[in-house]
Amino acid sequence: MSEELERIEKLARQKCITDHEHIRKILDYVLSRPLSYFQKDKKRFNYLKNELSTGFNTNYRLEKMPLRDILTLIGYEPGKKFFDPPDTGKMIVDSRFNSAGHCYIIALLLDSYTNRDIHIKEFMHIHLGAFTDHLHETINNDLDNCLISLTSASGILERVDEFKKKAVGYMSKRFDPHMIVNEGRKPEDFLKLGDIIYQTLKENARSWMCSVIDIYDYASGIIDTYDLLNRLFMDAVRMPLIHSDRERFKEIMRSCCFTPEVVIEDIDYENCYEHGGVSRL
Secondary structure (H helix, E strand, O other): OHHHHHHHHHHHOOOOEOOHHHHHHHHHHHHHOEHHHHOOOHHHHHHHHHHHHHHHOEOHHHHHOEHHHHHHHHOOHHHOHHHOOOOOOOOOOOHHHHHHHHHHHHHHHHHHOOOOOHHHHHHHOEEHHHHHHHHHHHHHHHHHOOOOOHHHHHHHHHHHHHHHHHHHHHHHOOOOHHHHHHHOOOHHHHOEHHHHHHHHHHHHOOOOOOOOOOHHHHHHHHHHHHHHHHHHHHHHHHHHHOOOOHHHHHHHHHHHEOOHHHHHHHOOHHHOOEOOEOOOO
16 A cells, blocks of 8 residues: 555656546546535635535535536536626626636635645646647547537537647746746646646736736736636536536436526526537637
């Protein structure tokens, strides 16, 4: 047992995890954690549980759901008015942004467990390029096995590539250009998922300083961090990796919702994240 623990700790200390099979196992582990697993982070855990329970009119069996089912629920928030963000004034966000707030909470939960769980620490060390390559491989395997249509596969692949592009662009502006020139490497050569999560959470925690930055510039920067986390957990995790369609959502509602048929009828599915496709980018 001690040898196995030593092996895991050695893997978690790697600067970048690039092996696709290892990445698959890490992702499966994280997505299998029940929501209750994160209850030591009491404030965030209760917030997410209560928000989902209120928005979907459920009881508290949500605590037993694995993270993959929680992300499935979050993927249907764009179709429910309850999750509409407050008016942002000059800035317009579409309904896909409804899920961004809870993707931010998922990022906070994972970040808070980085030093509590060796496998979540490994998740943070997954190399961005290897991660998106693994997603490409997974989507193409689903296509070959007729688990997804060609149109849907193309759409999901496009979203994965767009997430990577946005992540690299976002992080490139935050690296010391002299360091990059001297090392002769581009940010995408060494970026990890944990770098993205850490940086977005760090910027989200900054307060607005009157007379220092325009309030709309500040708000725009915060929206960018939420958007990137939304793309990570919806476009690059939910859609390629969680094989849950609308029928699975209905099953979840019927198992834990007080008024399942009302909620099912109330969703505007056109704008939701579903394995197999979503209507707009």
